[in-house]
Amino acid sequence: MAGVLEVILAFRKYLIIITVIVLPLALPLAVPTKEARCGYVIIVMAVFWCTEAVPLAVTALLPVLLFPLMNIMDANTVCREYLKNTNMLFVGGLLVAIAIENWHLHRRMALRVLLVTGVRPALLLMGFMVVTAFLSMWISNTATTAMMVPIAQAVLEQLRKSELESTGAGEVQEGSTPEGKGNAHVVAIEDDKKGNEDLEEKHLKLCKGMSLCICYAASIGGIATLTGTGPNLVLQGQVEELYPNNGGVITFVSWFSFAFPTMIVLLVLAWLWLQILFLGFNFKENFGCTASAAEKNKEKEAYAVIQEESRKLGRMKFAEIAVLSLFILLVVLWFTRDPGFxxxxxxxxxxxxxxxxxxxxxxxxxxxxxxxxxxxxSNAQTDGKSKFQAPPPLLDWKTVHHKMPWSIVFLLGGGFALAKGSEKSGLSAWLGTKLTPLQNVPQSAIAFLVCLLVATFTECTSNVATTTLFLPIVASMAEAICLNPLYVMLPCTLSASLAFMLPVATPPNAIVFSYGQLRVIDMAKAGFVLNILGVLTITLSINTWTSSFLQLQIFPTWANKTGSCP
Structure with missing residues (x-):
């Protein structure tokens, strides 16, 4: 029996592949319509994305094979969905991010901010969260986390070293001898031991809080900009695909206008929650207002670590200045291209x-x-001969090829193809008619339930895949009940970034978990509350400033495809 189980476990991915391909075939066989055939493709891709039995990017290529074979769309139409304007926006943004990472500009910015915030516990958490969130707005959350965690570990190690040196562990005061004072001597040793245990426990809590604040801030920061994380671009692409006459409702400026305040609110709530969970309710102590001379000395030594790391970078090179200038130019051009007002x-x-x-x-x-x-x-070479070479450009293709996550490009394209197939086959329209009873449910309740469902689903599935699967569904639902599609598509997209509970939920979680200071229960306990806070924050955002800015209370003409809505 054990041998059979071992074989099943060893071949589980192949068993999943065969099962997923064969069993859902009953749907198009029993109901020979385009809608059923498209539904089969969606079921297969959804299960593959959830189980990762097949690589995510390979699953995203299935529409190129299955849509033409099932007479849903011709091959040329399907293939055109894989390289749209949204994909090029993603690639262009990533190229700039790779240049920033390649010249260590992000590390310099991080250390400069940490030098401002200092190393007092609460401010240390805040400093790392602010830096991580800001960097994650422009470069990948994985790269941001991978860069920030070693810096945090160096600071924490110095804090621990200073604490151990200041306690004088196991030392006996002068003049105290075992003779006549045996009990006192034993008590002193036990007190020292207990004091060291308390310090270790306090330091471990700080380490856990620091690790979680980095990975959570990386996920939260990505929602602020259109290029910050994959789901945001999926939304833009889906809106352009499903509603070609939308008039450019989702741009860098419009997204930033509502998503940045949402990110700030969620980041502050995450900071407060992690501070309460790992540092306690003593805010005076957390902010260093009651610090003793020994604690202040310990903070100075930890601060010196950040100063030393900053000093190692030296003065800014021409390449760093050039990349920073181009980055600022990019942001300015994005904001001024079509500001709206x-x-x-x-x-x-x-x-x-x-x-x-x-x-x-x-x-x-x-x-x-x-x-x-x-x-x-110049790029002068001194190897015995006078040799002069032209310097390399700020970015070369070898670096891009090594660091560019090409799989995301296919994943985005697969999502756009899936949305187009749902529309062409009539599946979206059919699904919309089945969801009309939802018009009796309050709109705010619908947004809340969508947030909760997606936030739960994204814990075990790629956030890009989650958004790709849910956006066409919620868009069809909105059309059916004459609700502005963005009212449910936006919270669906933002909630896909709320992957806080499990190490496997997102790469930043896995990176901090790999350092061994966290247990799964630590992340689950902190992430569960943060998920609830995230859902509430997004629901608040959609019903207040976002609704006002994007006029979500009005059903737009560009979404009224059938003319059935007033």
Missing amino acids: TTGWATNLFNKKKKYVTDGTVAMFVAILLFLIPSGF
């Missing part, structure tokens, strides 16, 4: 009627400059 430069300079220039165009412009601008003025 006035005419942007793209409309004034290029075309007053059609929006030819998009955020993807801007990202590619800056990304291409990285390959054209040299990283310095």
Whole structure:
């Protein structure tokens, strides 16, 4: 029996693949319609994405095979979905992020902020969360976490070392001898031992809080910008795909206007919750207001570690200044292209009627400059002969090939193909008619339930895959009950980033968990409350400033495909 179980476990992925391909075939065989065939493809892809029996990117390629074979869409139409403007925006943004990471500019920014915040427990947590969230807005949350955790570990190690040196563990005061004072001597040793245990426990809690604050801030920071994380781009692509006449409702500026305040609120709540959970309710002590001379000395030594790390970087090189300048240029061009409250430069300079220039165009412009601008003025070689070489550009293709997560490009494309197939087959319309009873449910309750469902689902599935699966469904539901599709699509997208409970939920969680200070129960306990806080924050955002800014209370004409809604 044990041998059979071992074989099943060894071949479980192949068994899942065969089962998932064969069993759902009953649906298109029993109901020979386009809707049923498209439903079969979605079921297969959903299970593959959840179980990862097949790599995520390979699963995303299934529409290229199955849609033409099942007469849902022709191959040319399917393939065009895999490289749209949204994909180019993602690639352009990542190229800039890779350049920042390649020249260690993100590390310099992180250390500069930490030098400002200091190393008092509460401020230390806040400093790491602010830096991590800011960096995660522009570069991948995985790279941000991988860079921030070693810095945090170095600071924590110095704090622990200073604590041990200041306690004088196991030392006996002068003049105290076992003769006549045996009991007192034993009590002193036991007190020292208990004091050391308390210090170790306190330090371990700080380590846990620090680790979690980094991975959580990396996930939270990504929701603030359109290019910050994959689900945001999935939403933009799905809106463009499902509602081609939307008039560019989702741009970098419009997204930032509602998502950045949401991120700030959630980040503050996460900071307060982690502080309460791991540092306790003594806020005066957490902020160092009652610190003793020994504790202040310990903080100075830990602060010196950050100063030393910053000193090692030296002065900013030309390449760092150039990359920073291009990064600032990119952000400025994104914000001013189509700000909404006035005419942007793209409309004034290029075309007053059609929006030819998009955020993807801007990202590619800056990304291409990285390959054209040299990283310095000279690259002299001194090997016995006078030799002069031209310096390399700020970014080379070898570095890009090594660091670019190409699988996400296919994953985004697969999502767009899936949405297009659902629309072409009529599955979206059919699903919408089945969801009409939801019009009797309060809109705020619908948004809350969508947030809760997606936040739960994303704990065990890729956030991009989660968004890809749910967005067409909630969009169809919104159309059926004459609700602004963005009212449910936005919370669905934001909630996909609330993967806080499990180490496998997202790469940042796995990175901090690999350092061995956390247990699964620690992450689950902290993440459960943070998930609830995240769902409540997103629901609040959708029903207040986001609703006002994007006019979510009005059913837009671009979503009224059938003309059945007023």
